[in-house]
Amino acid sequence: MHTVTPPHTPSGPAAGSGAGERAGWTDLPPPLDRRIAFALDTSSWVVLVVMSVLGLWGLRDTGSMVLAGALCLVYGLLDAVGRRHAAVPRYPSLLMALQTLVVAILLALPSDYRDAFAFLLVMLSIRCVLFLGPRAGAAWIALFWLLSSAAALWEYGLSGLVVAGFNLGVYPLCGMVGYALAALARSTAERADALAELQLAQARLRRVAVDEERRRLGRDLHDSVKQQVFATTMQIGAARALLADRPERASEALDRAEQAARRAGTELNTVIHELRSAELDGGVPLALQRLTDSWAQETGTPVRVGLAETVQVPEQAEHALLRVAEEALSNVARHAGARQVEVSLAEAGGEVVLTIADDGRGYDPGRARTGVGVSSMQERVTALDGRLDVHTAPGGGTTVRARVPSRGEET
Incomplete structure (x- = not known):
């Protein structure tokens, strides 16, 4: 027995690159959306809190501290609004202008740590490219550099040229980071679109x-x-016409009719074998393995699989057992909320036993009506002289067990 562990499956729809060259933080398609956007959000808030505390610490009077605290709070609220509407920013330039104005006012306050407030412009250098694209972002980055350089010259005099020169490398570098993230988002979205088109083409080819x-x-x-x-x-027809007058000829005609019927039966068996589902190539155990692998990937729920390869499944039962497994797994995905599923196929007591068990929420069989899915499974198994058992209880998971006569019991 082994466990089929699904790979990481991104949640949420893959977003495109937005209008024109815009790309907001939540434009990043999965799996980048959670990881990179979370990292950007977290770093933005850390920078805001740390730099606000440093800047406030350097202020020289209470009134300035109150004003600076209020401005930092406004900056944070604008930052939250920017992230909330980053996918389709309605007024990105206005949002950037308001945040820049807040930082400019903070830089004008008499703080001993004015550079802390200037550092907020570093994070804006990344966001302006994500919001506005490289061309408009470059203009904003130039403005940020001018503001930070002016604050450095005001604070340090000509020595502030060193800070200005340092920022001349920092701000474009941050803009390049924002551009790289936006390009990565667009590239990932394009690959997702190409994959969707490929899957659609494959589906069309299968239909053809x-x-x-x-x-x-x-x-x-x-x-x-x-x-x-x-x-x-x-x-x-010939035998019927000859039966009264020439019974020996009628008997010969019936013999020929019997031979033709046997040939028809043989040819029908050949056609039926060709109609046998391709998903059953390799037998039921391999088909169930493929089914559970695919289901685990689609739902994100691990599946423990125990399939005895030596099980002798009657040919007429192969399709039915596979459909029972599909329906049971479908019910688990829709209703159970399970953390793990077990699927097993074994042979015992002259029966082939297929079991699908989950650790989900279960239900009260006395109060729940039998659904179409369970009825369908019951009909398939009963048609093979087998039986279907469903064991469940609220909070106790559900076990579906189908039993059909094994190949040795066929009549």
């Missing part, structure tokens, strides 16, 4: 292949089985 196979089978039935059935009908 199915239609062609149906036409081929139709020709085979017409050219083989139909002709044998026609020959059988003709021989039976």
